[in-house]
Amino acid sequence: MDIALHLPHNVKIIKEACAFKPTLEFEVDRPIQAWRWMAQTRCVPDHADWVRPEVSESWRRCLEDYQLPLGNYARWDHLRFISDPELLISPDAQSISEMLSHLGHQFDVFLKEAGVMLVLTDAEGRLLQVLGENPFASPFMLSLYEKHSRWSEAVLGNNGIGTAAQLKKPIAFQGMEHFLSLLHPFTTVGYPLLDQHNNISAVIGLISDRQESMNSLFAFLHLLCVLLNTNLPLTQSPVAQARVLEKIPFKLAKKPPSQHESAISEQLTALVAKAVKLQNHKIPMLITGESGVGKDHFVNLLKNAGPRKNQPLIAINCASIPHDLIESELFGYEAGSFTGARNAGKPGKFLLADKGILFLDEIGDMSLDLQSTLLRVLETSEFTPVGGSKPIKVDVQIVAATNVPLLEAVEAGRFRRDLYYRLNGAQIHLPPLRERDDKLGIIHHILQRELANLPNPQAIRICPSVITLIEQHPWPGNIRQLINVIRATVYTAGDTLITRQDLPLDFVEELAKVVPAIDNIALDNIPPYALSVVPGRAMTLEDWELYGIKASLRECGGNISLAAKNLGITRTTLYRKIERFGLDKIDWREHSQAG
Numbered sequence: 001m002d003i004a005l006h007l008p009h010n011v012k013i014i015k016e017a018c019a020f021k022p023t024l025e026f027e028v029d030r031p032i033q034a035w036r037w038m039a040q041t042r043c044v045p046d047h048a049d050w051v052r053p054e055v056s057e058s059w060r061r062c063l064e065d066y067q068l069p070l071g072n073y074a075r076w077d078h079l080r081f082i083s084d085p086e087l088l089i090s091p092d093a094q095s096i097s098e099m100l101s102h103l104g105h106q107f108d109v110f111l112k113e114a115g116v117m118l119v120l121t122d123a124e125g126r127l128l129q130v131l132g133e134n135p136f137a138s139p140f141m142l143s144l145y146e147k148h149s150r151w152s153e154a155v156l157g158n159n160g161i162g163t164a165a166q167l168k169k170p171i172a173f174q175g176m177e178h179f180l181s182l183l184h185p186f187t188t189v190g191y192p193l194l195d196q197h198n199n200i201s202a203v204i205g206l207i208s209d210r211q212e213s214m215n216s217l218f219a220f221l222h223l224l225c226v227l228l229n230t231n232l233p234l235t236q237s238p239v240a241q242a243r244v245l246e247k248i249p250f251k252l253a254k255k256p257p258s259q260h261e262s263a264i265s266e267q268l269t270a271l272v273a274k275a276v277k278l279q280n281h282k283i284p285m286l287i288t289g290e291s292g293v294g295k296d297h298f299v300n301l302l303k304n305a306g307p308r309k310n311q312p313l314i315a316i317n318c319a320s321i322p323h324d325l326i327e328s329e330l331f332g333y334e335a336g337s338f339t340g341a342r343n344a345g346k347p348g349k350f351l352l353a354d355k356g357i358l359f360l361d362e363i364g365d366m367s368l369d370l371q372s373t374l375l376r377v378l379e380t381s382e383f384t385p386v387g388g389s390k391p392i393k394v395d396v397q398i399v400a401a402t403n404v405p406l407l408e409a410v411e412a413g414r415f416r417r418d419l420y421y422r423l424n425g426a427q428i429h430l431p432p433l434r435e436r437d438d439k440l441g442i443i444h445h446i447l448q449r450e451l452a453n454l455p456n457p458q459a460i461r462i463c464p465s466v467i468t469l470i471e472q473h474p475w476p477g478n479i480r481q482l483i484n485v486i487r488a489t490v491y492t493a494g495d496t497l498i499t500r501q502d503l504p505l506d507f508v509e510e511l512a513k514v515v516p517a518i519d520n521i522a523l524d525n526i527p528p529y530a531l532s533v534v535p536g537r538a539m540t541l542e543d544w545e546l547y548g549i550k551a552s553l554r555e556c557g558g559n560i561s562l563a564a565k566n567l568g569i570t571r572t573t574l575y576r577k578i579e580r581f582g583l584d585k586i587d588w589r590e591h592s593q594a595g
């Protein structure tokens with residue numbers, strides 16, 4: 001069976017999982033012969049084709065390094081930890097254990113149906129957590145499922161979990177590939193999770209008594225580890241979340257788009273191509289779409305792609321021309337027509353746009369006066385400047401845009417029907433962002449573009465839940481709103497990490513109206529006291545960190561060791577943070593009494 005693994009680039013250990021795949025192809029009966037031979041001779045078989053190299057190497061360690069006896073014996077006396085185990089568990093293992101607890105209920109049914117146990121051990125192979133019911137009745141297996149029992153290779157012989165911890169790589173053993181005969185009925189699979197210094201934070205393992213399931217168990221475990229590495233909202237603890245987040249950068253593209261570069265998609269390219277064809281025949285175009293969808297932007301794209309790309313593009317905002325200036329703005333005026341500064345004469349927009357494109361923006365809001373003036377010139381392509389006597393003929397491509405339903409305005413008598421048909425030679429509709437096929441592409445383009453603007457973009461990481469929220473937003477203000485929200489988020493967040501607390505409050509509120517569950521996560525989790533730190537602004541990661549540290553110190557009455565332990569960080573780190581936040585002057589004993 002082949003495992004199709006889809007690997008993220010940032011998880012080093014998972015790449016090694018690929019190398020694991022070909023070794024799964026070994027025949028099942030060879031290890032039976034090999035193990036029997038080893039039991040008789042107490043030597044590891046030399047023939048590489050008897051067992052996989054990782055099996056023979058681990059058997060060698062069991063015989064020579066750990067001097068384990070063969071047979072149904074395990075070092076039972078080593079199975080339990082005598083000292084206080086809680087004190088020895090690393091903060092990383094603790095937070096992974098927390099995350100697994102949050103995930104657990106989602107896998108329970110699967111584990112039960114598949115007859116699989118999921119275990120979490122620390123780097124030393126001590127059992128921290130078990131998910132799923134124990135389907136194996138033997139007293140040996142029952143004792144192995146007790147908290148802090150040891151799964152290390154030196155105690156249990158080679159097994160997926162202990163050997164993964166030993167070799168720092170994912171590994172699986174099946175049936176008689178296990179040194180210890182008590183493990184022969186099982187398949188064991190282990191997957192180590194490494195921190196940024198390549199030390200093991202924890203090992204996740206699966207145990208099944210269905211021997212043929214090695215490949216599927218490994219694939220499931222692999223997916224679970226990818227999930228743990230990428231799915232951040234799993235844990236409710238902001239501090240633990242931030243710690244995991246730090247390992248998952250939202251990668252800045254090698255060559256991020258420049259500041260004004262467009263997000264181009266197949267959908268947009270097709271629309272531009274259509275517009276260019278219309279331009280080739282000088283057919284007037286009406287571009288429609290909600291505010292902020294990119295109508296203006298589109299006209300720039302079509303200008304650069306079309307036959308008039310080296311000619312002027314002149315825009316008129318039809319909603320803002322004062323009644324008295326309509327003629328002079330559109331047609332210009334001759335020298336001497338006015339007194340004072342304007343005596344020199346000035347070309348109007350139509351003349352400026354000659355050979356090029358005249359872009360009539362916001363036509364839905366133009367006055368009836370302007371409508372009749374425009375209609376006149378569009379019919380003949382001729383106009384006479386103010387104070388002039390000779391009509392001027394121009395060659396302009398007319399492109400109009402509106403975000404109001406123009407036909408409704410026609411029916412209501414606010415827009416001239418004859419002008420409507422004159423402008424609407426062909427219509428190009430730009431759909432709202434929420435309905436666009438290329439929505440995700442646009443979001444990622446704008447994110448990359450704005451991140452690239454920061455002083456040290458490569459250091460920035462974005463929590464995937466931020467991206468998820470952005471992707472789920474209805475974006476009533478379309479691309480303009482998207483740009484504003486992303487700017488407000490990335491420019492005001494901390495130096496390295498962007499979490500959903502950095503998203504603007506109005507964005508979250510708007511999102512909550514359409515996705516109520518997100519409302520709960522995004523808002524309800526913010527403690528009221530913390531919100532008042534900076535009124536009107538969502539919390540940044542730093543706010544969260546400060547909140548967590550204060551709460552923990554208050555809870556522990558200022559006991560640094562206890563507070564550090566609860567926060568899952570070392571005492572030295574906590575001291576450093578206390579100093580950074582200027583909390584060293586506070587008497588936490590008084591604070592905790594005051595509540």
Ligand SMILES: Nc1ncnc2c1ncn2[C@@H]1O[C@H](COP(=O)(O)OP(=O)(O)OP(=O)(O)O)[C@@H](O)[C@H]1O
Binds near residue numbers: 261263292295479
């Ligand atoms: N494909 C795109 N790639 C990158 N940025 C875009 C794209 N489309 C639009 N934008 C940006 O979105 C913002 C809004 O676009 P634009 O002003 O063209 O919208 P509009 O539909 O003309 O809005 P209105 O109807 O309010 O005038 C602008 O900053 C624009 O640069």
